Amino acid sequence: MxxxxxxxxxxxxxxxxHGAGVSGFVEAGIRVFGEDFSLDDMPLGGQLDPLILERALGRLGMVPDDVNLRAFRHHYHECLERLFKSGNHESxxxxxxxxxxxxxxxxxxxxxxxxxxxxxxxxxxxxxxxxxxxxxxxxxxxxxxxxxxxxxxxxxxxxxxxxxxxxxxxxxxxxxxxxxxxxxxxxxxxxxxxxxxxxxxxxxxxxxxxxxxxxxxxxxxxxxxxxxxxx
Ligand SMILES: [Mg+2]
Missing domain, CATH: 3.40.50.1000 (HAD superfamily/HAD-like)
Incomplete structure (x- = not known):
């Protein structure tokens, strides 16, 4: 045992x-929450993704809910997968x-x-x-x-x-x-x-x-x- x-x-x-995680996160955020979505000047290392999202939305006067969170997760996965497949970003x-x-x-x-x-x-x-x-x-x-x-x-x-x-x-x-x-x-x-x-x-x-x-x-x-x- x-x-x-x-x-x-x-x-x-x-x-x-090499930046793919943040790029995918931001691209998904823009798709779901609009072009003002950004992670600029936010601490990211060691943070929980749902809390990063909550803070980023808080700056826009928005809150995550079940529907937009599900949409964000779908797009984040899709963006990240595309970034890795593009060959420009490597994990x-x-x-x-x-x-x-x-x-x-x-x-x-x-x-x-x-x-x-x-x-x-x-x-x-x-x-x-x-x-x-x-x-x-x-x-x-x-x-x-x-x-x-x-x-x-x-x-x-x-x-x-x-x-x-x-x-x-x-x-x-x-x-x-x-x-x-x-x-x-x-x-x-x-x-x-x-x-x-x-x-x-x-x-x-x-x-x-x-x-x-x-x-x-x-x-x-x-x-x-x-x-x-x-x-
Ligand atoms: Mg870490």
């Missing part, structure tokens, strides 16, 4: 999309990611999951475009599963119990992410956290936020495996 659940963030941690795995996932999968000690601000369908699309199959992660906590990122770790643990029958506490959970928000949501729940400097926030910010370990990237897989097994 697995002893530790590893929860990966997506953007800036497992992959980068690529960060250094060491394929190797680390393979090593974790081959080790009975670990179960793999996702804890991300992405919505399910676009999160999966970004991973698939980078050659990372969604099936490799047995637990998912998506951006619309909670009101804030801090609410997502308990949902991941509930799903670990529900889907794998494993009933463990937050000490048996490690979050791997690239922003202070990943670190904060881990600390708020008593999870351990490995921060990686391949995304929005630098080493100093990640250390100050309280990351248990900070690495430049995930390429030193044996060192990271040792840390995950020991910690």
């Amino acid at each position: 697995s002893e530790t659940l590893i929860l990966f963030d997506i953007d800036g941690t497992l992959i980068r999309t 690529i795995a960060m250094p060491g990611v394929h190797e680390l996932i393979s090593q974790l999968e081959s080790h009975a000690h670990f179960d793999l999951g996702l804890l991300t601000g992405n919505l399910a369908e676009t999160g999966e699309l970004k991973l698939t475009a980078a050659g990372i199959e969604i099936e490799r992660f047995c637990i998912h906590a998506w951006g619309d599963d909670g009101e804030s990122r801090d609410h997502l770790p308990p949902i991941a643990l509930e799903r670990w119990l529900e889907h794998r029958g494993i009933d463990r506490d937050f000490e048996h959970t490690v979050i791997i992410g690239d922003t202070i928000h990943d670190v904060q949501c881990a600390k708020a729940n008593g999870c351990r956290v490995l921060a990686v400097c391949t995304g929005a926030d630098d080493r100093g910010m990640l250390e100050k936020a309280g990351a248990d370990r900070v690495v430049d990237d995930l390429s030193d897989t044996s060192d990271i495996m040792n840390w995950l097994l020991k910690s």
Whole structure:
């Protein structure tokens, strides 16, 4: 039985999309909410997609509802898929990611999951475009599963119990992410956290936020495996 659940963030941690994520989001927003829709000057790293949308609409004096949210999600997926197919935008795995996932999968000690601000369908699309199959992660906590990122770790643990029958506490959970928000949501729940400097926030910010370990990237897989097994 697995002893530790590893929860990966997506953007800036497992992959980068070279602007496709933001471009697709904005294009979908313009299609559904009008040409004034924009994400300019908004913090995006480590944020939940539904909250980004809510804030962007708030600036326009609008609110999301079930109908326009469904339309937005449809268009966001369509735009993102087209951007990846166009060849102008690429989703690529960060250094060491394929190797680390393979090593974790081959080790009975670990179960793999996702804890991300992405919505399910676009999160999966970004991973698939980078050659990372969604099936490799047995637990998912998506951006619309909670009101804030801090609410997502308990949902991941509930799903670990529900889907794998494993009933463990937050000490048996490690979050791997690239922003202070990943670190904060881990600390708020008593999870351990490995921060990686391949995304929005630098080493100093990640250390100050309280990351248990900070690495430049995930390429030193044996060192990271040792840390995950020991910690
Ligand atoms: Mg991220």
